[in-house]
Amino acid sequence: VTSSGLVIIGGSDAGVMAALWAKDRAPELPVTLVVRHAYPNFSICGIPFYVSGETPEWPMLAHRTVDDLEALGLRLLLNHEATGIDPIERSVTVIDRDGDALTLGYDMLVIGTGAEPVRPPLPGIDLPGVHVLHTIDQARRLHDVVLDGTKRAALIGAGYVGTEMADALTTRGLEVTVIEMAPAVLTTFDPDLGDIVGAELQRHGVTVACDQRVERIEKHGDGSLRVVGTPNLDVAADVVLVAVGVRPETELARHAGVHTNERGAIVVDRRMATNLEHVWAAGDCVHTHHILVDKPLYLPLGTTAHKQGRIAGLNAAGADHAFAGSCGTQAVKVFELVAARTGFRGIEAQAAGFDALSVTVEVDDHKAYYPGSTKIVTRLTGDRRSGRLLGAQIIGAYGAEISKRSDIIAAALHHRANIESLNDLDLSYTPPLSSPWDPVHVAAQAWLRAAR
Ligand SMILES: Cc1cc2nc3c(=O)[nH]c(=O)nc-3n(C[C@H](O)[C@H](O)[C@H](O)COP(=O)(O)OP(=O)(O)OC[C@H]3O[C@@H](n4cnc5c(N)ncnc54)[C@H](O)[C@@H]3O)c2cc1C
Numbered sequence: 502v503t504s505s506g507l508v509i510i511g512g513s514d515a516g517v518m519a520a521l522w523a524k525d526r527a528p529e530l531p532v533t534l535v536v537r538h539a540y541p542n543f544s545i546c547g548i549p550f551y552v553s554g555e556t557p558e559w560p561m562l563a564h565r566t567v568d569d570l571e572a573l574g575l576r577l578l579l580n581h582e583a584t585g586i587d588p589i590e591r592s593v594t595v596i597d598r599d600g601d602a603l604t605l606g607y608d609m610l611v612i613g614t615g616a617e618p619v620r621p622p623l624p625g626i627d628l629p630g631v632h633v634l635h636t637i638d639q640a641r642r643l644h645d646v647v648l649d650g651t652k653r654a655a656l657i658g659a660g661y662v663g664t665e666m667a668d669a670l671t672t673r674g675l676e677v678t679v680i681e682m683a684p685a686v687l688t689t690f691d692p693d694l695g696d697i698v699g700a701e702l703q704r705h706g707v708t709v710a711c712d713q714r715v716e717r718i719e720k721h722g723d724g725s726l727r728v729v730g731t732p733n734l735d736v737a738a739d740v741v742l743v744a745v746g747v748r749p750e751t752e753l754a755r756h757a758g759v760h761t762n763e764r765g766a767i768v769v770d771r772r773m774a775t776n777l778e779h780v781w782a783a784g785d786c787v788h789t790h791h792i793l794v795d796k797p798l799y800l801p802l803g804t805t806a807h808k809q810g811r812i813a814g815l816n817a818a819g820a821d822h823a824f825a826g827s828c829g830t831q832a833v834k835v836f837e838l839v840a841a842r843t844g845f846r847g848i849e850a851q852a853a854g855f856d857a858l859s860v861t862v863e864v865d866d867h868k869a870y871y872p873g874s875t876k877i878v879t880r881l882t883g884d885r886r887s888g889r890l891l892g893a894q895i896i897g898a899y900g901a902e903i904s905k906r907s908d909i910i911a912a913a914l915h916h917r918a919n920i921e922s923l924n925d926l927d928l929s930y931t932p933p934l935s936s937p938w939d940p941v942h943v944a945a946q947a948w949l950r951a952a953r
Contacts, residue, residue: 502592502606505576506531507817509611510583510593510753512541514803515784516613517564518810520575523611523818530818533576533605535583535595540637541570546803548640549662552647553669559641578603586610586757588777609779609817612754612767613810616747616785616801625718630726631741634662646740647673654678655728655738657715658745659686661833664698666742667707668835678708678736680728685711689831690894691846691859694880697896701838710734747801749786762788764799771823773813781817783809792826792915793845793891794853800829828892830911832904839899841907844892844914847882856885860948864940866901868932875901879944881910881920885952888919893944902934909941920945920952 507523509516512534520532534541542564550556560566570577578595581603585594593610595603618633620626632643647654647670654670656663659681667679679686679702685695686702686709699709715730718741728736749766751759760768760776766788773781784806788797805827812824832841844850850857861880868874877897883890893910897903913923924945930937938946 502590502604504591504606504608505533506607507533507609507611507814508593508605508607509534509613511613511615511784511786512536512577512579513543513545513613513615513784514806515615515786515810515813516611517542517570518807519611519613519781519783519814519817520570521573522811522814524574526815526820527818528574531576532574533578534570535578535581535593535605537580537582538636538638539579541567541577541579543637544803545635545637548634548637549665549669551640552644552666553672555672559637559644562637583753586753586780588757588780591779607779610781611810611813611817612759612775612780612782612786613784613806613813614750614753614786615806617750618743619746619748620743621715621745623715623717625720625726626743628718628720628726630720630739631718631743633743634666635747643740643742647675651739652676653725653738653740655680655726655736655741657728657741657743659683659709659711660688660744660746661831662744663742664702664835665833666744667702668705671705671707675740676706676708678710678738680713680715680730680734680736681709681711682714683711687833687840690840690842690896691848691880694840694878694894694896697878698835698838698840701836705836710736747785749799749801751786754782754786762797764788766799768797771826772816772821773809773824774816781813783813790824790826792828798829800827802827802829802831804830825915828911828914830907832907834899837899838896839901839903840894840896841904842892842894843907843911844890845882846880846892846894850882850884850891855889855891857882857891858885858948858952860944860951862940862944862947864943865936866897866940867934868936871932873900877901877903877906877940879906879940881944881948883920883948883952888921888952890914890918890920890923895940906939906941920948924949
């Protein structure tokens with residue numbers, strides 16, 4: 502088998518980043534991407550906005566087109582699935598849609614097989630009309646169903662995908678019910694902050710059913726679906742979307758002898774190297790180094806997949822870079838609200854062994870005398886013993902720079918700042934945008950006062 506240079510399995514965020522950064526470092530290196538479908542380098546994160554109609558055409562979700570990628574020197578094997586890796590021979594078996602097989606030799610291999618949506622083993626989960634959402638094909642199917650006169654949607658799971666989709670389907674004119682097992686929506690936030698987002702959903706007509714455990718999905722004679730559960734869940738719907746999280750897609754890697762952890766995520770070092778020589782991995786299929794605890798957690802996010810893909814690609818092309826790590830920074834827009842978080846919230850920090858103190862302030866995003874000011878809720882978490890900054894959750898109006906304020910905290914976390922130095926930061930001020938003390942400073946001051 503002749504070598505194809507660098508072979509990459511998966512053509513989404515991690516795979517394409519690996520390809521582009523490998524090319525950046527070694528322009529002559531042949532790079533082949535094996536892509537199961539026909540949509541390389543699409544923005545999965547943009548799917549809710551295609552379903553909502555805010556992004557009118559699905560091809561607009563492409564970060565880069567096939568032509569762009571080929572012009573950058575990449576060889577794309579679209580509609581090809583990798584079915585086996587032979588780490589001794591250094592080859593990958595690939596089959597196309599007709600079942601024809603091909604063997605690709607490699608010098609270096611990057612696994613970027615991502616994640617797949619979890620389908621809880623509920624009766625009725627495979628009924629027609631029950632959707633999951635992770636690929637462009639799935640997005641197109643749901644989009645077409647939604648445009649086809651569908652009136653009622655039930656969403657199982659109110660994480661960031663569930664809440665974005667509640668917004669999207671409501672925007673499309675559907676009657677939406679969100680069902681969540683936890684006491685509040687947006688389960689990666691403290692429940693009382695999740696409730697602020699829950700109230701925003703309700704303000705836009707979404708029915709929010711928290712503390713409800715789905716037991717089954719039924720199909721009725723008139724073709725409608727029913728989501729039934731305890732303690733008192735019975736929601737009629739024409740379409741059901743299940744968004745209860747993802748699991749790493751790593752069977753192919755495991756079969757080849759790549760080590761995975763108890764969650765099934767590929768174990769990599771900070772260089773994104775697996776236990777197999779010449780085999781790297783990145784993105785939703787791997788665990789992620791967390792900067793606050795200095796150990797890996799599973800944090801599947803597009804932003805992380807980009808950064809890890811870059812490191813895997815550079816190193817596969819001969820460099821020696823380390824992934825700096827992540828602190829779980831994420832943001833979500835739900836109707837007119839934005840919720841952002843970074844680092845640990847109180848219970849996570851406590852579980853990680855810190856003496857967590859969380860303090861909440863609610864202040865104007867900019868000087869109230871300038872039109873359009875709104876209140877921002879900032880909850881800052883730090884370690885009482887050392888004063889170290891551990892994280893923040895921030896909620897406020899779209900346009901009030903919520904995510905960028907959270908990103909100030911993320912930058913500080915990356916530099917292991919304490920809360921005193923967060924208060925010292927030279928942040929910008931002009932009345933239409935902030936105050937002499939930005940909400941970030943005000944939160945830091947409140948925390949320091951509480952800790953005293
Ligand atoms: C609706 C939605 C919204 C999101 N919004 C955000 C957001 O706002 N911000 C954010 O940071 N993240 C967001 N994410 C998460 C983000 O999309 C993922 O973290 C990111 O796509 C991970 O990239 P990846 O390349 O690791 O994996 P994936 O995107 O899962 O891609 C892996 C690819 O590998 C292919 N593949 C797998 N096995 C094989 C094989 N054997 N042969 C060939 N191909 C194979 C798969 O078909 C897939 O295309 C969102 C996800 C969803 C579903």
